[in-house]
Amino acid sequence: MKKLLLIVSLCVFVSSVAAQQIDLIQNVDGRKTISLDGQWQTIIDPYESGFYDYRYQPNANGYFKNAKPRDKSDLIEYDFDKSATLKVPGDWNTQSDQLFFYEGTVWYKKSFDYELRSGRRLFVHFGAANYVADVYLNGEKLGQHEGGFTPFNFEITRLVRERGNFLVVKVDNKRRRDAVPTLMTDWWNYGGLTRPVSLVETSNTFIHDYSIQLQKGTRDRISGWVRLNGAQLRQRVMIRVPEARISRSFTTDANGFAAIDFNADLDLWSPENPKLYDVRVEAETDQVRDQIGFRSIETRGTEILLNGRPIFLRGICMHEEAPLRGGRAYSREDAVTLLGWAKELGANFVRLAHYPHNEVMIREADRMGMLLWSEIPVYWTIQWENPATLENARKQLSEMIVRDKNRAAVVIWSVANETPLSDARLSFLKNLVAHARSLDSTRLISAAMERHYVNSTTQMIDDPLGEILDVLGCNEYVGWYDGLPRKADRLEWKSKYDKPLIMSEFGADALYGHHGDALTRWTEEYQEDLYRHQISMLRKIPFLRGTSPWILMDFRSPRRPLPGIQDYWNRKGLISNRGEKKKAFYVMQQWYRELRERK
Numbered sequence: 001m002k003k004l005l006l007i008v009s010l011c012v013f014v015s016s017v018a019a020q021q022i023d024l025i026q027n028v029d030g031r032k033t034i035s036l037d038g039q040w041q042t043i044i045d046p047y048e049s050g051f052y053d054y055r056y057q058p059n060a061n062g063y064f065k066n067a068k069p070r071d072k073s074d075l076i077e078y079d080f081d082k083s084a085t086l087k088v089p090g091d092w093n094t095q096s097d098q099l100f101f102y103e104g105t106v107w108y109k110k111s112f113d114y115e116l117r118s119g120r121r122l123f124v125h126f127g128a129a130n131y132v133a134d135v136y137l138n139g140e141k142l143g144q145h146e147g148g149f150t151p152f153n154f155e156i157t158r159l160v161r162e163r164g165n166f167l168v169v170k171v172d173n174k175r176r177r178d179a180v181p182t183l184m185t186d187w188w189n190y191g192g193l194t195r196p197v198s199l200v201e202t203s204n205t206f207i208h209d210y211s212i213q214l215q216k217g218t219r220d221r222i223s224g225w226v227r228l229n230g231a232q233l234r235q236r237v238m239i240r241v242p243e244a245r246i247s248r249s250f251t252t253d254a255n256g257f258a259a260i261d262f263n264a265d266l267d268l269w270s271p272e273n274p275k276l277y278d279v280r281v282e283a284e285t286d287q288v289r290d291q292i293g294f295r296s297i298e299t300r301g302t303e304i305l306l307n308g309r310p311i312f313l314r315g316i317c318m319h320e321e322a323p324l325r326g327g328r329a330y331s332r333e334d335a336v337t338l339l340g341w342a343k344e345l346g347a348n349f350v351r352l353a354h355y356p357h358n359e360v361m362i363r364e365a366d367r368m369g370m371l372l373w374s375e376i377p378v379y380w381t382i383q384w385e386n387p388a389t390l391e392n393a394r395k396q397l398s399e400m401i402v403r404d405k406n407r408a409a410v411v412i413w414s415v416a417n418e419t420p421l422s423d424a425r426l427s428f429l430k431n432l433v434a435h436a437r438s439l440d441s442t443r444l445i446s447a448a449m450e451r452h453y454v455n456s457t458t459q460m461i462d463d464p465l466g467e468i469l470d471v472l473g474c475n476e477y478v479g480w481y482d483g484l485p486r487k488a489d490r491l492e493w494k495s496k497y498d499k500p501l502i503m504s505e506f507g508a509d510a511l512y513g514h515h516g517d518a519l520t521r522w523t524e525e526y527q528e529d530l531y532r533h534q535i536s537m538l539r540k541i542p543f544l545r546g547t548s549p550w551i552l553m554d555f556r557s558p559r560r561p562l563p564g565i566q567d568y569w570n571r572k573g574l575i576s577n578r579g580e581k582k583k584a585f586y587v588m589q590q591w592y593r594e595l596r597e598r599k
């Protein structure tokens, strides 16, 4: 009887482990990782008939079974192996004309063999899937993930076979009113397995996660934690930073958790000195290595202080749009090109709009010395009163912070963009701010807030959200959606808060190579003139501590159909989608040069 009970409880454990989704950190040295990138077999399924039967009931024999006819009379109406392929990572829209405007379900299948030695564990890790992913291995459901821009993984230790595994993912990018983002955005809803997919092998008890950062308010003290996952939770764990002659040992508790805290004499990370240390976390049963930079970030009145010194954030906004080829960016080359352009502009700061960008982008920013603002797609008119929507936003926020909490480049988490005032919106966003602070006490919290005219020449920042933010963010389109560029000349900015302001967006559309006078819309001259007027207004705002104009490069948007000009591109880029710099690029570059030299 006792034996039976043991077997039963083990089975329960096994089945719950098989479906468990944990935030396994993946992109660290020391993990055995097998890439599943490349061509995957795909089936386009606009009616979701691979999931529902004709009565719209879930079908137990959906496409995830990857069935084959057993004999010549058997009826199977799909065949992955004879279907077209799509490249992973990659959005589907730019890989096939059929899929350019498609919003719906595509099924992906990849087969693989894997010899997993006993005592080892295996996970399948997805960098991101836009928007909902239902994941199956060998016909069994592993789970579902919602949210198009954050990583997730499932343990497959008990399900994986030596030969002939088939991993099937149903990816659905249908927009929904209750989702995050909601129905209306100003970017392309690129669908698919947009980031890398890999198998990650670990030891039985492994280093699940760690936070190793300067303690808030100090520049010579590291604090954080290490967490193990597995059966052997009490272990001695060493943290080593050989270059800084640090070697400290801690003991994890019965939950596999150890708080860490020690003094450190460090060469601090900054845009001028993007110093990364090789950091080793060594448990008895697992070891990982990471490259971590240490810097402090805080505010004092209207100042932003990096490593204790005031800094002006010379920024630029960026979408995760691939330079030159278009589509979702995912590669190191994409990140190097985009960040390289930002450097050329004279930027020390990038606002990654409007969702968490791929991890390679953040790691490149760490290497190149670019400060980052990272945000979740709580954009425009989210369903503020829907508890499931809040839960979804909180989860996306957690996943972003879990992934990037050790990256020096990230200095600001932003919780929302241009969200209309209401009590429901305020309590939703307060919840997110509190959640972000509970997960990460070291970074600044911001949002692109609302602001309004109190008379025709005064803009007032008094959005109640400002109360709980560290840094105020404002988007304004004076000269584009709001009057003509010269309107900026007489504008004065006031704030209710003694806090730093980042002008998180301003700009104008211009088609590269389209010329005219400074009052002709869509010309490079209009955009250039608007930037001149904007800069003279911005110079006069006493509490301004950063700017991130909209936007580095043209990006695709279904809201932008004007033929011959937009052709479904938002043309507010300082650089065209083909990499050509517009006149306004040089205006901004000149101002940033001045700002850099002034300090």
Ligand code: GCB
Binding pocket: 186, 354, 417, 418, 475, 505, 550, 570, 572
């Ligand atoms: C905004 C939004 C941004 C849009 C931009 C525009 O305020 O935050 O997502 O793309 O304006 O071009 O209208």
